[in-house]
Amino acid sequence: METSAGSTNKRSAVTMHDVAAHVGVSIATVSRALSGNRPMSQELRDQVLAAADKLGYRVNLLGRALRLQRTFSLGLVVPDLENPFFSALAQQVSRSFSKSNIDVFIYSADNDIKLEHRAIQSFLGRQVDGLVLIPCHEIDSQANVLLADSSVITIQLDRLVRSPQTRYVGCDNRHGMKLVVEHLHRDVDLNRQPPIFVGARATSSSAHERLDAFARSLPNAKRLLGSFSFEWGQQAASDLIDQGVTAGSIVTAADVIALGVIAGVQARGYRIPEDFRVIGFDDIGVSFLAHPALTSVRQPVDQMTNTIVDIVLGDIAGHGVAPRNARRVFKPDLMIRESSPSSPL
Amino acid sequence: METSAGSTNKRSAVTMHDVAAHVGVSIATVSRALSGNRPMSQELRDQVLAAADKLGYRVNLLGRALRLQRTFSLGLVVPDLENPFFSALAQQVSRSFSKSNIDVFIYSADNDIKLEHRAIQSFLGRQVDGLVLIPCHEIDSQANVLLADSSVITIQLDRLVRSPQTRYVGCDNRHGMKLVVEHLHRDVDLNRQPPIFVGARATSSSAHERLDAFARSLPNAKRLLGSFSFEWGQQAASDLIDQGVTAGSIVTAADVIALGVIAGVQARGYRIPEDFRVIGFDDIGVSFLAHPALTSVRQPVDQMTNTIVDIVLGDIAGHGVAPRNARRVFKPDLMIRESSPSSPL
DNA sequence: AGGTACTCGGTAAACCTTTACCAAGTCCGT
DNA sequence: ACGGACTTGGTAAAGGTTTACCGAGTACCT
Numbered sequence: 001m002e003t004s005a006g007s008t009n010k011r012s013a014v015t016m017h018d019v020a021a022h023v024g025v026s027i028a029t030v031s032r033a034l035s036g037n038r039p040m041s042q043e044l045r046d047q048v049l050a051a052a053d054k055l056g057y058r059v060n061l062l063g064r065a066l067r068l069q070r071t072f073s074l075g076l077v078v079p080d081l082e083n084p085f086f087s088a089l090a091q092q093v094s095r096s097f098s099k100s101n102i103d104v105f106i107y108s109a110d111n112d113i114k115l116e117h118r119a120i121q122s123f124l125g126r127q128v129d130g131l132v133l134i135p136c137h138e139i140d141s142q143a144n145v146l147l148a149d150s151s152v153i154t155i156q157l158d159r160l161v162r163s164p165q166t167r168y169v170g171c172d173n174r175h176g177m178k179l180v181v182e183h184l185h186r187d188v189d190l191n192r193q194p195p196i197f198v199g200a201r202a203t204s205s206s207a208h209e210r211l212d213a214f215a216r217s218l219p220n221a222k223r224l225l226g227s228f229s230f231e232w233g234q235q236a237a238s239d240l241i242d243q244g245v246t247a248g249s250i251v252t253a254a255d256v257i258a259l260g261v262i263a264g265v266q267a268r269g270y271r272i273p274e275d276f277r278v279i280g281f282d283d284i285g286v287s288f289l290a291h292p293a294l295t296s297v298r299q300p301v302d303q304m305t306n307t308i309v310d311i312v313l314g315d316i317a318g319h320g321v322a323p324r325n326a327r328r329v330f331k332p333d334l335m336i337r338e339s340s341p342s343s344p345l
Numbered sequence: 346m347e348t349s350a351g352s353t354n355k356r357s358a359v360t361m362h363d364v365a366a367h368v369g370v371s372i373a374t375v376s377r378a379l380s381g382n383r384p385m386s387q388e389l390r391d392q393v394l395a396a397a398d399k400l401g402y403r404v405n406l407l408g409r410a411l412r413l414q415r416t417f418s419l420g421l422v423v424p425d426l427e428n429p430f431f432s433a434l435a436q437q438v439s440r441s442f443s444k445s446n447i448d449v450f451i452y453s454a455d456n457d458i459k460l461e462h463r464a465i466q467s468f469l470g471r472q473v474d475g476l477v478l479i480p481c482h483e484i485d486s487q488a489n490v491l492l493a494d495s496s497v498i499t500i501q502l503d504r505l506v507r508s509p510q511t512r513y514v515g516c517d518n519r520h521g522m523k524l525v526v527e528h529l530h531r532d533v534d535l536n537r538q539p540p541i542f543v544g545a546r547a548t549s550s551s552a553h554e555r556l557d558a559f560a561r562s563l564p565n566a567k568r569l570l571g572s573f574s575f576e577w578g579q580q581a582a583s584d585l586i587d588q589g590v591t592a593g594s595i596v597t598a599a600d601v602i603a604l605g606v607i608a609g610v611q612a613r614g615y616r617i618p619e620d621f622r623v624i625g626f627d628d629i630g631v632s633f634l635a636h637p638a639l640t641s642v643r644q645p646v647d648q649m650t651n652t653i654v655d656i657v658l659g660d661i662a663g664h665g666v667a668p669r670n671a672r673r674v675f676k677p678d679l680m681i682r683e684s685s686p687s688s689p690l
Numbered sequence: 691a692g693g694t695a696c697t698c699g700g701t702a703a704a705c706c707t708t709t710a711c712c713a714a715g716t717c718c719g720t
Numbered sequence: 721a722c723g724g725a726c727t728t729g730g731t732a733a734a735g736g737t738t739t740a741c742c743g744a745g746t747a748c749c750t
Contacts, residue, residue, distance in 0.1 A: 015735090015736060015737090016736070016737070017736085025699075025700085026699070026700045026701075027700095027736090027737085027738095028699075028700060028701080028702095028738080028739080029698090029699060029700075031737070031738060031739085032698095032699090032738090032739095035738080037738080037739080038698085038739090039697085039698085040697090040698065040699085041697090041698075041699095044698090044699090056495075058466070058469060058470060058496070059470055059736085059737080060411075060470065060472065060735085060736050060737070061467070061470035061471045061472075061736095061737095062407050062410050062411050062416075062470075062471065062472055062735085062736070062737085063411060063705090063735075063736030063737035063738085064736075064737050064738075065407050065705090065737085066405075066407050066408060066411065066704085066705040066706065066707095066735095066736075066737070066738095067704070067705055067736080067737045067738045067739085068705085068737080068738070069705070071407075073467075073471075080436070081426070081432040081433070081435055081436040081451075082429070082432060082433055082436055082630060084427075084429060084432075084631070087426040087427060087429075087432040088426070088427055090426055090451075090453070091425070091426040091427055091453050091455065094452070094453050094455070095453075095455060098455075098460065098463075103452070103463075103464075103467045104452075105450040105451065105452060106426075106435075106450065106451040106452070106453070107439070107448070107449075107450060107451070108435070108436050108439050108440075108451070110436065110439070110440060110443075115443065118443075118448075119448075121403070122406070122418075122448045124403060125403060125404055125405065125406035125407075126406045126407065126418075126471075127405065127406075127407055150401075151403070230631065259631075262636070263636055266636050267636075285427055286429065286575070286604075286631060290636075291607070291608055291611050291612075291635075291636060360705090360706060360707090361706070361707070362706085370729075370730085371729070371730050371731075372706090372707085372708095372730095373708080373709080373729075373730060373731080373732095374728090374729065374730080376707070376708060376709085377708090377709095377728095377729090380708080382708080382709080383709090383728085384727080384728085385727090385728065385729080386727095386728075386729095389728090389729090404706090404707080405705085405706050405707070406706095406707095407705085407706070407707085408705075408706025408707035408708085408735090409706075409707050409708075410707085410735090411705095411706075411707070411708095411734085411735045411736065411737095412706080412707045412708045412709085412734070412735055413707080413708070413735090414735075
């Protein structure tokens with residue numbers, strides 16, 4: 001039996017050969033008419049264009065890519081799309097490149113190092129012009145990043161892997177944490193009543209740097225480490241209260257954690273900011289959906305993604321190639337909101 | 346000048362020819378050794394494999410796709426990655442297909458009909474084996490969907506376009522809304538104190554159906570329409586209070602709106618659920634991050650994405666092709682939480 | 691008229707695979 | 721010893737583009 005009634009569609013089928021045959025010219029002429037890469041008589045061009053239109057011709061980008069050794073596309077591998085910060089980042093990367101007519105394809109590695117590997121292999125096999133990676137893991141992703149970097153321009157975003165020879169664009173996490181500590185310092189004697197850090201285990205550079213900066217500023221402050229998740233924040237809050245902590249400042253390593261902390265604290269009947277002040281990191285769009293609105297460190301996402309565009313376009317054009325170990329780090333801002341008012345008087 | 350010091354990488358370079366030359370066999374042999382598509386002497390195969398490994402050979406999927414007329418990939422076009430429901434959906438689609446060794450590439454159309462078009466053109470040109478679309482707009486996306494469907498198996502997810510001949514997988518929005526109304530009905534005499542609907546303008550089928558179902562159940566209830574956004578919910582809440590509404594039930598068309606409503610209501614000093622009950626739709630993961638936790642209609646996302654896998658795989662295998670107008674609609678559940686307790690006594 | 695310069699269409703190679711077909715060899719049965 | 725079946729490697733085509741090169745035509749100059 002052929003294909004059934006509600007059957008499926010014909011595969012693209014119509015090629016330049018068909019168009020050429022229809023007009024009675026060679027495929028070179030068709031190619032030139034469509035691309036405009038060489039001047040030709042207007043009359044003939046119009047004929048070709050009309051035929052292409054009539055037959056419903058669509059260029060096969062695989063053929064073109066094979067010939068041109070260029071795909072005008074980029075791969076973006078993110079660890080997890082459910083983390084709002086990453087999905088916002090992904091959206092912004094696409095947006096920044098779309099102006100330059102480069103398609104960004106997003107692949108979620110689902111926090112799985114094997115899937116991250118597969119994503120990169122797939123992108124490389126499909127000959128993307130470049131790769132933007134937010135590595136899953138500070139150590140385990142190292143081989144993946146190097147694999148990518150060995151055949152195509154590769155830029156790590158937001159997180160980076162422990163390896164000196166890879167390009168990176170991100171924000172100055174240590175500086176961000178410094179802003180947080182200074183902000184709290186204005187109101188509280190942090191030595192007498194040190195804040196508590198609710199962070200993530202140092203399996204990614206961002207977790208690492210934020211923890212590190214906090215620990216350096218306030219070596220004696222308590223630190224709890226879990227994952228970058230709402231649930232962890234919630235649990236940490238609950239644990240703290242179980243331990244008898246009923247007030248203070250809580251500094252977190254990410255907004256998703258902070259939101260969990262807020263929920264956990266409120267669930268036990270404590271108030272923010274009256275009992276606990278809470279501070280986030282990343283300033284994800286949805287963070288204002290917390291009540292009260294969340295103080296957070298805002299990453300300069302636009303600057304970051306624009307920098308990536310510059311680097312990639314520079315590499316493709318062949319001029320101004322960014323050195324393999326280029327690191328571009330931007331200073332974040334502290335957005336002070338209700339969860340930690342700046343003047344508590 | 347050639348390339349500078351920290352220069353960029355060699356384009357993949359090593360092909361089957363190189364491997365063949367290195368071993369001293371033909372490229373057919375290399376292909377067969379790598380694919381195992383035909384038995385061959387173990388000794389020779391090992392040699393080829395060793396050489397491929399040594400030279401760092403990686404298959405060029407463009408060449409393979411051209412030959413095989415198959416890419417083992419799928420395009421997924423979403424309207425907006427910043428909407429947590431869509432990013433969760435995207436993640437789940439990828440996850441469902443990864444088991445079948447099909448790569449899902451995600452493209453954000455950024456709520457722009459032109460960009461949606463470009464995404465589809467790009468995917469088609471790159472010969473994806475199928476396309477999953479969450480259309481931006483109920484009317485304007487129609488041409489885009491039909492374009493996609495004309496050359497590759499195409500399935501609309503969650504939202505669909507006004508056109509009879511397109512495949513769709515989604516949830517029964519009308520049923521979901523019915524659950525909401527019944528739930529409220531148990532506690533309140535809805536005719537005396539009708540709930541207020543805060544929805545989205547009917548530019549997508551989901552907005553449309555949800556509004557419609559609500560209006561049909563409670564023709565006299567007040568309805569406010571805006572966009573699928575936090576800001577709109579916030580503003581609607583504020584407007585209502587300005588108009589003197591100080592208590593009641595608010596039914597929304599999406600969690601993002603509901604979260605905005607909650608924030609807006611709380612900002613004016615009213616309490617949930619004591620003063621206002623609020624109900625969402627979609628049950629996005631982050632919705633529990635509201636305080637109080639949000640009652641919401643949960644879409645059966647797993648069932649939906651698994652169904653898509655079945656349809657696509659069926660089409661690819663050639664058997665059991667789903668008819669072009671197949672509609673698979675699943676019943677959602679109501680998750681009752683604190684924002685609208687079920688027994689208010 | 692003959693030469694130069696330019697225009698504009700076609701031919702064919704190249705990009706990288708996979709595989710139908712072929713050829714040569716081995717093995718076995720009769 | 722010969723033919724059939726099977727094994728196993730190679731050759732070449734095909735998949736869809738783009739473009740270097742070629743060749744034919746035209747226009748213009750001397």
